[in-house]
Amino acid sequence: MSQVITKDVLPTEPAATTSIAVAKKPLGIRIWKERWLYLFMLPGLLYFIIYKYVPMWGMLMAFKNYQPHLGLWASEWVGFRHFERFFSEPEFGMLLKNTVIIAVLDLVIFFPVTIILALMLNEVRKSVFKRTIQTFVYVPHFLSWVVVVGIFYIIFGTEGGIINAILEKLGIGKIAFLTDSEWFRPMIVLQMVWKDAGWGTVIFLAALAGVDSNLYEAASMDGASRFRQLWHVTLPSIRSVIVILLILRLGNFLDLGFEQIFLMVNALNREVGEVFDTYVYRVGMQQGQFSYSAAVGLFKSAVAFVLVLGANWLAKKFGEEGVY
Amino acid sequence: MIESKSLGSKIFDIFNHTFLLLVGLIALLPFVYIVITSFSATSDLIPTKFTTEAYEYIFSADTFTRSLLVSVFVTLLGTFVQLALSCLMAYSLSHTHLPGRSFFLLMVLITMLFSGGMIPTYFVVQQTGLLNSLWALIIPNAISAFYLIILKNFFQSIPGELKESAKIDGAHELTVLFRIVLPLSLPALAAFGLFYAVGIWNQYFNAILYISDPALYPVQVILRQLIILSSGAIGDSSSIETIPYHGQSIQMAVIVVATLPIIILYPFLQKHFAKGVLLGSVKG
Numbered sequence: 076m077s078q079v080i081t082k083d084v085l086p087t088e089p090a091a092t093t094s095i096a097v098a099k100k101p102l103g104i105r106i107w108k109e110r111w112l113y114l115f116m117l118p119g120l121l122y123f124i125i126y127k128y129v130p131m132w133g134m135l136m137a138f139k140n141y142q143p144h145l146g147l148w149a150s151e152w153v154g155f156r157h158f159e160r161f162f163s164e165p166e167f168g169m170l171l172k173n174t175v176i177i178a179v180l181d182l183v184i185f186f187p188v189t190i191i192l193a194l195m196l197n198e199v200r201k202s203v204f205k206r207t208i209q210t211f212v213y214v215p216h217f218l219s220w221v222v223v224v225g226i227f228y229i230i231f232g233t234e235g236g237i238i239n240a241i242l243e244k245l246g247i248g249k250i251a252f253l254t255d256s257e258w259f260r261p262m263i264v265l266q267m268v269w270k271d272a273g274w275g276t277v278i279f280l281a282a283l284a285g286v287d288s289n290l291y292e293a294a295s296m297d298g299a300s301r302f303r304q305l306w307h308v309t310l311p312s313i314r315s316v317i318v319i320l321l322i323l324r325l326g327n328f329l330d331l332g333f334e335q336i337f338l339m340v341n342a343l344n345r346e347v348g349e350v351f352d353t354y355v356y357r358v359g360m361q362q363g364q365f366s367y368s369a370a371v372g373l374f375k376s377a378v379a380f381v382l383v384l385g386a387n388w389l390a391k392k393f394g395e396e397g398v399y
Numbered sequence: 400m401i402e403s404k405s406l407g408s409k410i411f412d413i414f415n416h417t418f419l420l421l422v423g424l425i426a427l428l429p430f431v432y433i434v435i436t437s438f439s440a441t442s443d444l445i446p447t448k449f450t451t452e453a454y455e456y457i458f459s460a461d462t463f464t465r466s467l468l469v470s471v472f473v474t475l476l477g478t479f480v481q482l483a484l485s486c487l488m489a490y491s492l493s494h495t496h497l498p499g500r501s502f503f504l505l506m507v508l509i510t511m512l513f514s515g516g517m518i519p520t521y522f523v524v525q526q527t528g529l530l531n532s533l534w535a536l537i538i539p540n541a542i543s544a545f546y547l548i549i550l551k552n553f554f555q556s557i558p559g560e561l562k563e564s565a566k567i568d569g570a571h572e573l574t575v576l577f578r579i580v581l582p583l584s585l586p587a588l589a590a591f592g593l594f595y596a597v598g599i600w601n602q603y604f605n606a607i608l609y610i611s612d613p614a615l616y617p618v619q620v621i622l623r624q625l626i627i628l629s630s631g632a633i634g635d636s637s638s639i640e641t642i643p644y645h646g647q648s649i650q651m652a653v654i655v656v657a658t659l660p661i662i663i664l665y666p667f668l669q670k671h672f673a674k675g676v677l678l679g680s681v682k683g
Contacts (some may be wrong), residue, residue: 116487122538127514129515131515143522171569219602221603226430229433229654301407302411326473
């Protein structure tokens with residue numbers, strides 16, 4: 076009770092006096108005064124420096140001929156030789172093509188599916204039904220990629236897989252979904268949709284919940300049908316969310332599902348499945364070409380960086396707030 | 400919204416409900432199918448005989464039981480470490496008057512935009528002596544910059560008067576953090592703790608990258624070997640020969656056990672995740 080009274084009597088005074096006093100003191104004293112806060116921050120700061128900033132420094136190896144026993148400094152400088160080699164390799168075109176195709180499929184299939192699913196969920200008036208369906212479709216998001224790909228291997232496998240068993244009974248015959256390179260991309264997209272489409276609706280549903288219900292009332296008074304309301308009220312209301320999420324996805328163009336693709340790629344579908352990150356792992360970690368693969372990684376990081384900044388710039392152009 | 404529904408509207412509702420029910424089933428059925436057939440004695444499409452043989456088999460194998468223990472241990476320890484580091488740093492950064500604050504925040508933000516990549520990070524992990532240690536599954540991704548920023552915003556939203564009055568009463572910074580800020584942030588802590596836990600439990604690539612001693616493999620790596628590397632497709636690793644082909648019900652049992660903790664946590668996740676995601680959409 077006494078707390079409430081003092082708060083009412085002295086609304087902002089303590090905070091105001093301390094902030095003036097703090098501003099007048101010299102920097103050294105202000106830092107010393109907060110020594111505990113810096114101490115709290117220290118472990119986290121060390122983490123960011125050691126595991127995030129030192130590797131950025133370590134990217135120098137892309138311009139060297141890094142040999143682990145010599146260390147980073149003693150290794151010989153080679154300038155852009157690794158980059159030149161990468162751009163002239165036939166793999167470069169293949170990686171670029173595979174990455175772009177998978178990213179485009181993500182944009183034109185996965186993204187619209189999440190919007191449509193969110194719109195359909197939004198049309199449900201019975202909240203128990205809606206919540207039950209939401210509970211169901213969010214589950215796959217929390218499964219690991221190993222489990223998701225494992226489930227697909229079991230269900231779509233040629234030996235004992237239920238889908239192939241059904242196809243055989245129907246007289247169509249078996250299809251090698253997992254090894255045939257023709258089926259690689261459809262499988263990737265199907266897994267993405269199954270795992271994350273439900274989860275992707277969360278942000279749209281939040282935006283849809285914020286649509287003013289007066290708008291619907293006014294529209295139905297004017298005789299607008301459900302579809303017209305959807306088209307003229309709902310969609311325009313969430314247009315800005317759609318635009319900004321689309322742009323953000325463009326920004327992450329190169330980072331699509333590395334773990335998933337790593338699990339799905341094998342010797343038979345490498346031609347269509349290999350992307351930048353899986354290539355870095357194969358050439359760097361498995362073949363030991365550290366500097367060359369670091370150069371490939373640096374190229375990818377740089378392009379991704381430009382894409383994110385470009386996407387953010389684009390978002391601001393569209394009148395959105397931007398993310399960074 | 401009281402309205403007399405038109406016929407078209409009713410038809411739309413029926414179609415919509417049916418479709419959504421179908422979507423919900425598609426989301427669940429594959430996993431339900433895996434659970435049911437893992438208990439089936441025959442390999443027929445429709446299971447007829449109940450058996451727990453597959454489970455007895457996998458738990459009799461040292462490799463699997465050990466990997467399960469590794470995963471449980473790493474998840475418990477890792478969640479605690481990651482949450483503690485995030486809270487301490489977020490709490491410091493939530494003080495807007497802290498000298499150098501904007502510099503540290505920029506430092507965190509840059510890591511969201513640009514990273515050193517797999518190969519240089521591998522060498523740092525090696526140099527810091529984490530290779531072939533369970534810490535390699537915890538430390539190299541200890542703090543999510545994204546969660547850190549959201550947590551910082553959350554701490555910032557706690558009324559400053561509460562902290563100020565405690566300090567005027569002579570409370571230490573530690574007391575303010577543990578007696579005032581953290582108790583008020585329990586829902587956020589639960590949400591991020593769960594997200595960190597799911598992340599650690601589900602990770603496998605760090606284990607493949609940093610751990611070569613099979614005794615330290617977490618369950619996801621064993622799962623990958625059992626299913627993906629041992630089935631018809633030729634995997635990326637050279638370890639195919641060392642793992643014999645296992646019966647399907649065994650693979651299914653492994654999937655079920657490896658997913659069980661997530662299923663158990665799911666009700667709690669669901670309670671908190673909407674909050675977490677919505678917090679995340681608030682720009683700070």
